[in-house]
Amino acid sequence: MVALLAICGLFGLNQAAENASADIININFVGGSDMDGRYAPIALMAGQWWNDQIAGWNRNLPGPVLDRLKKIDVDVIVQNIDGVGGILGGANATDFLTYRGPSKYGQTIVLSQGGEFTGDAEDFEVMSNLDILAVMVHEIGHVIGYVIPEIAEPMALTDPDIDNGSPGIVSPRALAAYREATNNPFATFATLEKLGGGGTAGVHPDSLDPAYLDIPIPGTNRTSDDIMIGFFGGVNFFDEILLSKTMLEFAHDMGFVTWVSGELFFEPTGGDGRIGGRRRGRNGPKNPGPPPGGGFLRSQGGISSVPEPSSMVLIGIVGVCGLGLYRRRK
Numbered sequence: 442m443v444a445l446l447a448i449c450g451l452f453g454l455n456q457a458a459e460n461a462s463a464d465i466i467n468i469n470f471v472g473g474s475d476m477d478g479r480y481a482p483i484a485l486m487a488g489q490w491w492n493d494q495i496a497g498w499n500r501n502l503p504g505p506v507l508d509r510l511k512k513i514d515v516d517v518i519v520q521n522i523d524g525v526g527g528i529l530g531g532a533n534a535t536d537f538l539t540y541r542g543p544s545k546y547g548q549t550i551v552l553s554q555g556g557e558f559t560g561d562a563e564d565f566e567v568m569s570n571l572d573i574l575a576v577m578v579h580e581i582g583h584v585i586g587y588v589i590p591e592i593a594e595p596m597a598l599t600d601p602d603i604d605n606g607s608p609g610i611v612s613p614r615a616l617a618a619y620r621e622a623t624n625n626p627f628a629t630f631a632t633l634e635k636l637g638g639g640g641t642a643g644v645h646p647d648s649l650d651p652a653y654l655d656i657p658i659p660g661t662n663r664t665s666d667d668i669m670i671g672f673f674g675g676v677n678f679f680d681e682i683l684l685s686k687t688m689l690e691f692a693h694d695m696g697f698v699t700w701v702s703g704e705l706f707f708e709p710t711g712g713d714g715r716i717g718g719r720r721r722g723r724n725g726p727k728n729p730g731p732p733p734g735g736g737f738l739r740s741q742g743g744i745s746s747v748p749e750p751s752s753m754v755l756i757g758i759v760g761v762c763g764l765g766l767y768r769r770r771k
């Protein structure tokens with residue numbers, strides 16, 4: 442109940458923020474189960490979470506790309522996937538802008554222009570609003586490009602076999618951040634997930650790599666794991682939904698500008714975009730189809746953190762989801 446109230450309060454604030462700025466991500470709630478209208482506002486808030494990280498596209502993208510860019514449309518579906526536990530959601534980008542030619546981003550640029558994510562209705566029914574929000578944030582991350590091969594491979598952001606035959610991130614800014622996070626200036630790649638099979642391995646940050654785990658939350662004595670990790674064990678507070686520095690910098694390698702970076706960005710407004718300023722940040726209906734193929738978020742189970750007094754609901758959820766797939770984080 443506490444978590445639910447917190448979500449409602451934050452949602453009000455974020456709606457105000459949404460009206461105050463043009464956002465790069467559009468959320469469309471297109472179908473499936475919508476228990477008492479519960480999921481649509483959470484999906485909007487998940488989109489807003491990303492809009493609070495990403496300011497727009499980098500104005501150094503080639504002119505023909507900037508001319509054609511539009512906002513990223515994210516279609517949201519909530520329907521049964523595999524019962525309680527197991528897969529919580531799936532997502533993929535399905536609409537791309539591709540450009541070939543010399544540029545500051547190499548010879549080939551592929552940018553997400555939209556996609557869809559499916560949340561598992563049976564999991565959502567027993568999850569808190571805060572956990573659903575976290576799952577939706579994760580899935581929208583895939584739609585904008587984390588770390589899907591359709592974008593990462595042609596842009597050479599990943600090397601498909603650099604990690605003993607598994608993919609790793611080699612893009613410049615993410616790798617620099619990873620070297621800093623691991624205190625290893627000689628790292629040749631940032632790790633990606635090796636577990637979980639197709640749809641999980643290779644498209645998430647490595648759930649066993651400390652670079653993505655136990656990230657200090659500013660202003661608190663708490664930590665949280667990167668939201669793009671492919672296994673989910675629940676969150677207790679809104680600020681536990683966060684990106685590691687490596688994943689935040691990966692956004693830049695994908696052609697975005699984040700609010701944190703203070704770089705000049707390009708803000709598409711539909712047909713004709715406009716160049717945004719240097720701003721400082723804070724630290725049509727479809728029929729629901731089968732879950733998309735790329736990027737599953739699986740329940741983690743076995744979460745070992747000491748429960749907060751307000752997280753009674755979450756404890757129950759973790760217990761249920763934990764039946765799906767038990768993993769140890771560390």
Ligand SMILES: [Zn+2]
Binds near residue numbers: 579670738
């Ligand atoms: Zn995922």
